[in-house]
Amino acid sequence: xxxxxxxxxxxxxxTPIEYDRIMGMIDAGLYRSxxxxxxxxxxxxxxxxxxVSVKDVSVQEAKxxxxxxxxxxxxxxxxSEMADELGIDYAxxxxxxxxxLESSKIKKSKVQ
Numbered sequence: 001x002x003x004x005x006x007x008x009x010x011x012x013x014x015t016p017i018e019y020d021r022i023m024g025m026i027d028a029g030l031y032r033s034x035x036x037x038x039x040x041x042x043x044x045x046x047x048x049x050x051x052v053s054v055k056d057v058s059v060q061e062a063k064x065x066x067x068x069x070x071x072x073x074x075x076x077x078x079x080s081e082m083a084d085e086l087g088i089d090y091a092x093x094x095x096x097x098x099x100x101l102e103s104s105k106i107k108k109s110k111v112q
Contacts, residue, residue, distance in 0.1 A: 012038070055087045062088050062096035067105065076109035 022037050031037040057065070065086050070077065083093035100106045
């Protein structure tokens with residue numbers, strides 16, 4: 001006989017605005033209940049925070065990967081965003097970006 005594991009509960013206080021927004025999504029049929037919304041939000045957050053493996057690459061390889069990424073994805077990008085997309089260490093990505101900036105292979109975006 002398979003024994004079911006008992007679920008756990010978490011109580012949370014919301015601001016009136018947060019509560020109203022969740023209720024609006026339930027009324028619109030996006031969720032069946034506030035519990036359904038909370039479960040989905042928690043699962044989403046857990047997925048985004050899961051540990052990912054980081055590729056072991058040299059600075060030169062990281063620079064090549066970043067240049068290729070920028071060629072495929074024109075526009076402004078944060079070094080951390082590229083590190084996530086490429087699966088490389090943040091510190092390595094920042095080092096590679098700084099070297100690319102110093103060598104004028106890329107330009108710093110203007111903040112608006």
